[in-house]
Amino acid sequence: MNAPLLSLALKSLINRKATAILTIAAIALSVTLLLGVEKVRSGARDSFANTVSGTDLIVGARGGAIQLLLYSVFRIGDASNNISWQSYEELRAWPEVAWSVPISLGDAHRGFRVVGTTAGYFEHLRYGRRQALSFDAGQPFADLFDAVIGADVARELGYVVGDRIVLAHGAGAFAVQSHDDKPFTVFGVLARTGTPVDRSVHVSLAAIEAIHVDWQSGRPPRPGQAVSAEAARAMALQPKAVTAVLVGLKSRMAAFAVQRRVNTYADEALLAILPGVTLQQLWDAIGGLEKALFAISVMVVVTGFMGMTAVSLGALNERRREMAILRSVGARPREIFLLLVVESGGLAAVAAAVGAAMLYGGIWLARPFVQSQFGFHLPAGGLSAYELALLGLVVLAGCASGALPAYLAYRRSLADGMAVRR
Amino acid sequence: MRILVGMTLIAMTTAAAASGPAAATERREHGAHRHGHATLQAALDGGQLEIAVEAPGMDIVGFEHAPGDDAQKAKIAAALRRLGDAGAMFDLPEAAGCALTEAEAEQEALADAHGQKADAADHTAFHAHYGWTCAKPEALQTIRVRYFEHFPGIAEIDAAVIGPSGQTAQELTPQSPQLQF
DSSP: OOHHHHHHHHHHHHHTHHHHHHHHHHHHHHHHHHHHHHHHHHHHHHHHHHHTTTOSEEEEESSOHHHHHHHHTSOOSSOOOOEEHHHHHHHHTOTTEEEEEEEEEEEEETTEEEEEEOTHHHHHOEETTTEEOOEEEEOSOOSTTEEEEOHHHHHHHTOOTTOEEOOEESSSTTOSOBOTTSOEEEEEEEOOOSSGGGGEEEEEHHHHHHHTTTOBTTBOOOTTOOOOHHHHHHSOOOOSEESEEEEEESOGGGHHHHHHHHHTOSSSOEEEEOHHHHHHHHHHHHHHHHHHHHHHHHHHHHHHHHHHHHHHHHHHTTTHHHHHHHHHTTOOHHHHHHHHHHHHHHHHHHHHHHHHHHHHHHHHHHHHHHHHHHSOOOOOOOOOHHHHHHHHHHHHHHHHHHHHHHHHHHHHHHHHTTSOOO | OHHHHHHHHHHHHHHHHHHOSOOTTOOOOOOOOOTTEEEEEEEEETTEEEEEEEEEHHHHTSOOSOOOSHHHHHHHHHHHHHHTOHHHHEEOOGGGOEEEEEEEEEEEEOOOTTOOOOTTOSOEEEEEEEEEEESOGGGOOEEEEOHHHHOTTOOEEEEEEEETTEEEEEEEOSSOOEEEO
């Protein structure tokens, strides 16, 4: 195929730019959907796996394993029941246990979860490839009313070390009761982890007790019965219960034995889960859904290409004269065929590129929402080999869907020659 | 299948009847018991490999009541011998250089309301425990689980695996009996 022919073809395409742009837009949207389903799938898996990387066992109240995992680690889903402080103390003393970090959930700060925990949280928690948490500024909480905030909390609310913040009772952005009588001071800001830690406000377990110390039956104190922040300091702020305990073992070999021991614990109905195993069970459970989503997005891409074929079939009659001109400047019938296939393939390639660009735009926009609602970080990252292969298939499908109109054009240009007979 | 359900029902009602009047501090708790499903736990740390398997009696010997005659007693004894033969139950890669350190199998009645293991319990499970030390644990990528060949009653094994790369859950079937580390 020669250069003048290509330039003529391009000009022809520009002449039909409205249809071309609409076709590209339709296919680009379908490509965004196709890649988006894959990105969310792999992003969720990686992100969830990264979040539980260093914890051998999670202990909570007896209930669903997946519920405990989602609530304690990802801070999403329904709340699991609490376990008694006494059970935690007993469990902590077991010889197999290397470290244990209790966490207490239930309060919020402007839509961000408040996590009551111990200083061990900053020392033992691991994410990604067993990386430890690190501080962008400040350090672990020391005083009763110190708070350590995650990277997203600091960025979205513009907090720096030394700011005073008020926690609210209950989760959610519209918490009814605030603990405004006992403000906290931001004492540390954690470096970004890409896990739910980024969206958490960490305070000591004693602080969780302190802000509720004067509450009665879950209601704020009546006038005159409130306990001031200073008075709360003087009180014994021993937690009675925690939501869950993250446990690290001295040897991995002991995990099953300790799990069994927790699950048959006589004094309290406890549940120990192996986070990696439970996570896998979760993926197995939703595997069918993922396949369905993928199938749907493939169908949408196919629909896009059928639309493209229909449009170019429809335009074929109007382009008879164009074909005749092309023939007159020396194009052979098989070059006409090739031209139409290349045109479809080219449109598909542009659509694939636009689709990928829209995907990254979408990820950038959706990331904060996904992180807060679903507990995982959507990685932008490059396109994986699998995603590139999908895009390659899209371009191939574009060429293929150009084949039918191209074949008809080929047949006609053989029949019509250089003149258009009407 | 109907017989199986029937047996399970009978087992459940007798277990309930056996619990009878009990002390106030008694704990009532029942684990899951699903015929055709065995569970496996495998842990690999350093050169140490341990595997524990639990399978319903129904899938190992075909009955879960106490052995009624010598033939059934012999069947249980044969099953325990076979379960205790680690070489017949697992194919470990030669390259890993694993030496068996322990293999034991026992038949255990699922604890009823009192936690007692009555000889006449109607719901039993087989437990087997195996240990190896491996010279080259990094060569231990997969282990072929051969329970399906010996006990056709087992349709599926739910495996929990703790290895150098973390924890996973795997589902083994006669078609894919490979345990991945």
